[in-house]
Amino acid sequence: MRVLLLSLALTGWARAEPPAPTDAPVDELPPLLKEPALVEFVEAPYPEAARAAKVEGKVLLAIDIDATGAVTNVEVLRPTGTDLGLEAAAVEAARTFRFSPAEDATGPVPVVVEFEYGFVLDAASQAGAVPEDLPPPTAEELPVNLDGQLVEMGTRRPLAGFVVRVEPGGIEATTDESGRYSIRGVPAGAITLRVIHPGYQALEQPVQVSETELTTVKLWLRNESYTTSGVLGVYTQPSPEISKRTISMEEVRRVPGTFGDPIRVVQTLPGAARTPFGTGFLVIRGSNPEDSGVYVDGIRIPYIYHLGGFESVINPDLVGAVDYLPGGFGPRYGRSTGGVVDVRTRVEFPERTHVTWSTDLLDSGVLVMGTAGKKDQHGFGVAARRSYIDAILPLFLDEGFVARPQWWDYQAKYQWQGDGPNEFSLLIFGFQDTLIVSTPPGFAQSSDQDGQGELGTTYSTHRILARWEHTFSETLALHVTPSFGNDYAQFSLGNSWKLEQTQWMGEIRAELPWTPNEHVKIVPGIDFIGGIAPFSITLPFDPAQFAETDPLAEREPYVVEDVQPGWGPDIYLLAELRPLADPERLLLTPGLRFNFVSIPGEYDIYAFDPRLSGRFSVYDGGRLKGSLGIYHQPPQPFQSYRADDNPVELGFERSLSGSLGWEQDIGPAVQIDAEVFYKALDNLVVGNPNFESLEDPFFVNNGVGRAYGLEVLVRHAPVDRFFGWLSYTLSRSERRDQPDEEWYAFDYDQTHILVGTAGYKLPWDIEVSAKAEYVTGNPTTPYSLGVYDVDQDQYQAFATGAPNSERLPPYWAVSGRIDKLFTFRAWQLNLYVDLLNVLHGTNPEFELYNYDYTEKSYIQGLPFIPSPGFEARFQF
Amino acid sequence: MLIFALLGCTATELSQSWRIDRLRVLGVAAEPAEPRPGDRVTFTSLVVSPTVEVATTVWFACLTGGDDFGCVVDEALLATLDPSGELSSDDLEALYAAGFIGAEPYLPPVWNVPADALDTLSAEERPEGLTALINVTAIPEGADLEADELELAYKRVPVSEATTPNHNPVIASMSVDDVVVEAGTVVSLDRGQPYTLTVTLADDAAETYTFVNGDGGEESREEEPYLAWYAEAGEFDQTTDLWPNFEAIHYPPEDASEAPTQIWAVVRDRRGGMAWTSLSVRYR
Structure with a gap:
């Protein structure tokens, strides 16, 4: 008998944004320039109880990987349902894995990966075995009698690639790009639809299913945290403007006393003097307010604040980033001896x-x-x-x-x-x-x-x-x-x-x-x-x-x-x-x-x-x-x-x-x-x-x-x-x-x-x-x-x-x-x-x-x- | 600043100009108000002091002014006016050379405008003339002539050959709730009760005069005097009145003694002319 690695594919990845690794839509995060790769695999010992029972199975894991590639946490997303120790063995092994770190434009970043660990008996071990508790085979010829759509609560965003599981029975379906799922041959009667996914609260929804009629169920899945922190380059990213300081918009929105205004946050950064409340001046590196240039998408404007300096003149939700250049800026900007604030x-x-x-x-x-x-x-x-x-x-x-x-x-x-x-x-x-x-x-x-x-x-x-x-x-x-x-x-x-x-x-x-x-x-x-x-x-x-x-x-x-x-x-x-x-x-x-x-x-x-x-x-x-x-x-x-x-x-x-x-x-x-x-x-x-x-x-x-x-x-x-x-x-x-x-x-x-x-x-x-x-x-x-x-x-x-x-x-x-x-x-x-x-x-x-x-x-x-x-x- | 005021970010309360709680010079009037060269000008002043006795008020006049704040007077020279000391003829000569024109109550201020005061001006410039600066220094009893113990004031007196020279305004009467108050009368005012104070100018007190504008043309203008209220106690609804509405509401203090106090009204015609009146009140 031997243990085989049935599946070693990364079934998905998500940027680790604690507390919820996938609390933001992936496509709204900066793209990963380099995905994590498994560089040190550790084989899990086949649990004796499972081997004796000749039971095989797949364990879906969520593995937290920090910016150095080390595994910091492992959780079971989908167990085998056998209770024979396969899950514990998979978790223990995964904790000792080693990955190459994921990277985006800012450098190494923490991520979460989904990892399916498979346990398969070799031929000798299977001889004479009759797997009594394997899930019933899917009958392709059976009609679809349960379907629906999985969306994120609050945002109505379709959730693609999520597994919807029928309990009891363990029949599964994966949502498509529009979040839709369809399942054949669901036994009639009371069942529970279960969705477990990293970054989301587990969903268990009772459903009454008929064997002959199609039952459609829309599922609402709640994100564990909607308050995202898009990491936008920060200021570590090599830039021609050596004093450029960029901070993420989500940080900006939470700074007290700024009314959520990204441009007022500039006044909390080095080089910017504090000007009396209500004036809204920009005093940068000892320059007069009029000596600093204010731009919107590279075009200069005369005022950046509304009356009294409480808020800027651009709606914060339309601001993608604010570049704050207290000095040392290149020839792209001129007509100023002070600093530059460019609202993009x-x-x-x-x-x-x-x-x-x-x-x-x-x-x-x-x-x-x-x-x-x-x-x-x-x-x-x-x-x-x-x-x-x-x-x-x-x-x-x-x-x-x-x-x-x-x-x-x-x-x-x-x-x-x-x-x-x-x-x-x-x-x-x-x-x-x-x-x-x-x-x-x-x-x-x-x-x-x-x-x-x-x-x-x-x-x-x-x-x-x-x-x-x-x-x-x-x-x-x-x-x-x-x-x-x-x-x-x-x-x-x-x-x-x-x-x-x-x-x-x-x-x-x-x-x-x-x-x-x-x-x-x-x-x-x-x-x-x-x-x-x-x-x-x-x-x-x-x-x-x-x-x-x-x-x-x-x-x-x-x-x-x-x-x-x-x-x-x-x-x-x-x-x-x-x-x-x-x-x-x-x-x-x-x-x-x-x-x-x-x-x-x-x-x-x-x-x-x-x-x-x-x-x-x-x-x-x-x-x-x-x-x-x-x-x-x-x-x-x-x-x-x-x-x-x-x-x-x-x-x-x-x-x-x-x-x-x-x-x-x-x-x-x-x-x-x-x-x-x-x-x-x-x-x-x-x-x-x-x-x-x-x-x-x-x-x-x-x-x-x-x-x-x-x-x-x-x-x-x-x-x-x-x-x-x-x-x-x-x-x-x-x-x-x-x-x-x-x-x-x-x-x-x-x-x-x-x-x-x-x-x-x-x-x-x-x-x-x-x-x-x-x-x-x-x-x-x-x-x-x-x-x-x-x-x-x-x-x-x-x-x-x-x-x-x-x-x-x-x-x-x-x-x-x-x-x-x-x-x-x-x-x-x-x-x-x-x-x-x-x-x-x-x-x-x-x-x-x-x-x-x-x-x-x-x-x-x-x-x-x-x-x-x-x-x-x-x-x- | 306005934003702060709107948000109620007020400062610790500072003393107000209209409240008389220290030695003050409230008015200085020249007669004539706009002299010609060779004229003899006399002066009167409204010096009030609820806290200290005024020992003397010293006057200087400089035709062209030493700087923006009037004649430059050496402090040591001022010290020679100490009533307890001797004043030598040399000191007196030095004082007159510096522009000294009087020291009340001993020597009423009188300034003889030099006959050649406007000789440096052209014929076109003489109707507008020059400005003389009058320095007034009120010295309390026992003061050691430190600047912060004195009350320093200055006033401009135009010297010209104007065809319609300015005159000081004339106050006809002051009334309380439309009742004219005779001079020397002490008026009793009830606490908690607002009173309307009114100052009436004599007929034609707001003069019509001729002004030569920058293009050399003559314009006829009418004065627009204003009035400032001062008091030792109580409040006003506003402390400045613009012509012709010389009227304010006075609110007696809640906790004042019944000893008589003063309310003053000073009228300025914006051309250097000035007049004042006062009201003795007792709060009950």
Whole structure:
């Protein structure tokens, strides 16, 4: 007698996403680049009882394999039903198996495999044996009298490849691609349909079957956990952008205090300063907010946050990833001396149509997305949101006082994925934010007659953006992204003050990547932007009078209307060189960008940006990285205007930026990323200290600056039930506005920024997460000894110290979030509550003085606020 | 900032400008309000102090101003005005050279506008003229002249050859719930009861004047004065009134003593002219 290995095939695999190895549809996970392979098989001893009884059988196992290929757990999915020890023997043997690890783009990853272990007696052992308890043979000629469909509860997703078993009798059927099953010859009477599958709760459904009539049963199988954690590349993936930090969307959605907004999560990563709550600024590596570029699919937009900075202008469910580049980025991005945030919209859409309704304290929105076509080649997503704070706030304000903050946004995306060499997508999006504040009639808002009336501000953006990708050959492709749209901004106070500007912008980004071999990739590209900007300015006084600072001077209304055109056809060339035999070992990315900006009638300026970055894998798991480059940024639009006919004599602001860092893997889940940086700034645009009349320029390129620091990120990828990261930034950023002045701390200079974020999945689809922050207070300028201006009834302060020579007290806060998912047959409901500032830290956000500057106090940040919300997801 | 206010993220309460709980200079009026070169200008001030006695109020005037905050006065020079000390003729000469024009109550402030004050201006510029800066320093009894113990104020006085020079506004009356209060009367106000305070200007107090605009053309404009309320106790529904609605609701304090306190109303015409009145009240 001998034991034979009847079946050694891997019947299936699933990415291990604890607690449920297959808690996400396989086709929504990043593809495995390498499947696990059995490299060390251990033969199980044939159980004596089974051999004596001459019983054979197959045991279906679920084997957990970690990122090293070791077996961490074995479970029996389908026993033989003989109770003769075959299962225990199979499990014991499988525990000592050894596999080669599975890998995806991030490297080795844990997986679960199904493994069928067969026990077959040899001929000698079978001699004379009469297998009395073998399952009855399937009678192919018997009619199908039981069929149905197996779908996932909540998502209605058909479950293919699942085994539906009839008890008693053990007749089985495997579901097809549409989740359908059919079984012949099921004995009449009461039976139980059983489905046992890794990652799903076992199903046992009683059914009454007739021998002569077809019984159809739809089975709903409940996933053990629907809260998936798609592991998206993280930041370990070698990238030309050596400081690129990408985090998975599911981590993003669970970070407390962000309202589930992926772009706000950027502010928990190294290099990003904390800006006062409600401002929504992006301050990256000591740069001004306007020095960092914000992009949607590579096209620059002026604003990324809605009013107050609570939420970004793109529906989070349509965001595929957010690339956060605090520095060291290549020539693909320009016109910025700070960092870059590129929001990439979703390119993959679910096969079944989803409708998602989400609501929280601030707004409510609806998203519809899915695919169409025989091959699901047409993906689409349509979303819209509208805030309703404007309806709630009046309930808390005195009669007659009106504050109406309001925003809305919309997005529509179409993605076409053909079989041929072409891909195409179209994105239309826009948003508008409005704030109106008014007081009761007759209420004096100030002593200034021109300061009365309704305060209003509006800004909006609309864009249509297409992307066409054509692959000429395996080595050459073309990517073209044209876009067109407008931006509008308006501020008004009564009838005396009104600033209004509209920009009609066209942008084209095109690249021609050429990859002759695995060691070289050359990417020439163009980044064109151009348009016109009509604007009007209405002031109650002439700006020249403002320079005289005489409140008794008679005011003359000042009105100007003009159109400012501008364009910049930047071109760039970058290379990705992998000179070593192992192309993954060393990556060098040299690049050059040519910047050109023309404001007709004002200035034409140009500059070259040489940049170089590199990454060297010193040993397996340890990588050295560095970058050095020059970055130019044109003056802001409002700085590019003069009231007289003389041209604006402004040039680019410039930054010389360098960084050096180390990435260290510690096991499959933990990574440490440490980086030091230095940035020297010059030609910064500052106010003209000699401005006396409208014949003088408002601004000059006199400023200089410097920023340097250390950034550390320790990250635990979403493995098992846990994810989290610890981010620390130690930095200093300074400015000097005029050559003969002293250096002073940058307005948002924060010596220490420490942020810890962690999330944990509990059973019953409950997730908890928390965030803790400690940040050095922002610099402030001390004042005292106000002198009373009798004519204006207000005190003028004297600064008693250098600009920004003092600081606000440090900021600290702990926030939490709890999510609970309810799953029904056709829909799911996620209830959550964001617990902001749980420990009630009294954090000063702004400094306030009393009327004569003899007393000082602070406007504090948010107190403890529980912010509930829900998301309902329907599947069709 | 507005978002924080809407969310109720208020700061610890700071003292309010309208509440008089320390030495303050609330008003300074020049007469004439817009002098011509060679004119003699006298000044009056509204200096209030519920907590300390005011020893002296020192005045300086600088035609062109030393900086944005008025004349530059050496602190040591100011110290020579110590009433307990001797004032030498050299000190006095140095004081006058620095722009000294008076020290109340001993030397009422008087400024003689130099006859050549506008000589540097063209004929077209003279109607608009120049601005003189008047520095007023209130010094409490026993103060050691540290800046934080003094009350420093400054005021602009236009000097011009305007065809319609400015005049100080004239307050005709103050009334409580439409009842005119005579000067020197102490009004009793009940706690918990709101009272409407009204200030009435004399006829034609809001002047019509001629303004030469930037293109050289003449425009006729009418003044738009405003009023600021101050009090030692109680509350107002609003502390600034715009012309012509010089009316506010006053809420007596719940816990004030019955000793008489003051309410002040100061009117500014935005052209440098100023007037004030006060109301003595007793809360019961």
